[in-house]
Amino acid sequence: MLFQEPSNNSAATGNGLDPSQLLQNEIDLITQAYQVTVEFFTTYTFQLIGAVIIFIIGYILAGKIANAVLKLCQKHQLDITLSQFLSNTAKMLIVIMIAIVALAKLGISVTPFIAAIGAISLGAGLALQGLLSNYAAGFNIILIRPFVVGDTITVQGVTGVVKEVLLAYTIIADKDNVKITIPNKHIVGEILHNSKDDSLLDLTVGIAYKEDPISTITLLENVIENLDISGGTKATQIGIEAFGDSSIDIALRIWTPTEYLYENKFKAYKAIYLALQEANIEIPFPQRDVHLIQK
Template identity: 60%
Template sequence: MAEQATAQSPTTASNYDAANLLKDEIDLINQLYEISVNFFANYSFQLIGAFIIFLVGYYIAGKVAKWVLFLCEKNKLDVTLSRFIANTTKMLMVVLITIIALGKIGVSVTPFIATIGALSLGAGLALQGLLSNYAAGFNIIMIRPFVVGDTITVQGVTGVVKEVLLAYTILSDEDGVQITIPNKHIVGEVLQNSQQDSLLELSVGISYDHNPVEVVKMLSPTISGLTVLSKDKKPQFGIDEFADSAIVLGIRLWVPTENLYAAKYQAYEEIYQALDNAKIKIPYPQTDVHLFKTEESI
């Protein structure tokens, strides 16, 4: 009998421990329940009020952002600048509304601000390159050295500006290739902005048998009548060089960047037809050798 009692004692102890553990869990659940009930009893109206404040404030922030965007577009501001101002306005309003809502339920925002400051410092050190792109993008948006639709040349790359973002600028060249340039490589560099057009420089040689002034006058209506020319800038053409085998005529045309090669092909075709119809010779490089016979002295 003693051995049986001894054998049962571990089981009894185990059951006792399980009962105590279950009791502790029940007590913990009861405490959490009481805390939850007391919290909602004391702060339910504050929670509901904070939630309503956040929802209404977020809705108002969206409406204000749309109104700001409308005003910017009405005053013909750049599309990128307009969107940036609208999004920044909405973000600031949401942050302010969140602080007000947290204060409504008694949450101090001071630790959050300190944490955000510390995280911002660490992120700033880790993301210097990215932040420099954002700073450069903000500079571009505010100063506006170029806008969407302009043709710019920077870092040896030429293209039409399709979109200006905070981190990078997107260009498109005459072949339709999309070019992405980080903004830090644009700010502080030499930037060429030809607005919406590109300069197309052509040359054609004519024989020395013809009067170049008369040929220029003859080509004037042909060049001015090209359909791909920019309407804002007039073409320039005249005698460019007296070369070895030809008189070179220079032609400068302003054309939309997207039609650069189409304009080049059309211009050369029209010029060739005009010269051919007028029987103007286009010489090829050649060298004339003259032999003189001299009498040998005796």
């Protein structure tokens, strides 16, 4: 019996199709794609050009409006952070509106996009609740301005000079010039102390009971006045604070620039010591008299 060897042409021609048929199929696909492309550009060319022109003009207009908002804020001397925020927000809103108009020009419905953006915004708001609360608090600080750059504030047990106010956080520098970052949500709604440019320098010196405290107070007033360490409009206060066991305690309350707090403190104590020494006013040390009773 004779057996005919099977032909391999079927495998080579792609599942039994003739090579010429395969070529014809590829040509038909290319022709169909070409026709769809031509039809799309024939139908939507003017809409596409119009949408691009609308977006470009709108983007340029958004930039000009943002610059105008920034100049207007600067003219009214608003905080630079608030001015930039309002400028960027105005530009972003205008660009979004122009994009919606451009999409509508192409016949694309923006309703599903708006719904999707709303859902995404809700999820992002829940996930970034802490961050968004910082931004909201920062906007509140910039708008209400309970303090500005250069003020000395105390909040959450931290004291320092305000160096920068951002939407998310505020940077202050303490007495050692260490920068501290405070999230704005921990500032808004809390008890805030603002002493503007100065901090209180509270000093105490004791003199012996044999000395005249009134003349000593006058001497110290002259010493502090000659040092010229007082800042702002708050007057220096010097007076008798207490009658201690071994001395009459004289207190000095001096408002001095926060930036030079420790420098002025050391300078004041040095000048006080030299003035008391020159005037022969005794600074007593603690002492106690002990009496022995013999029975």
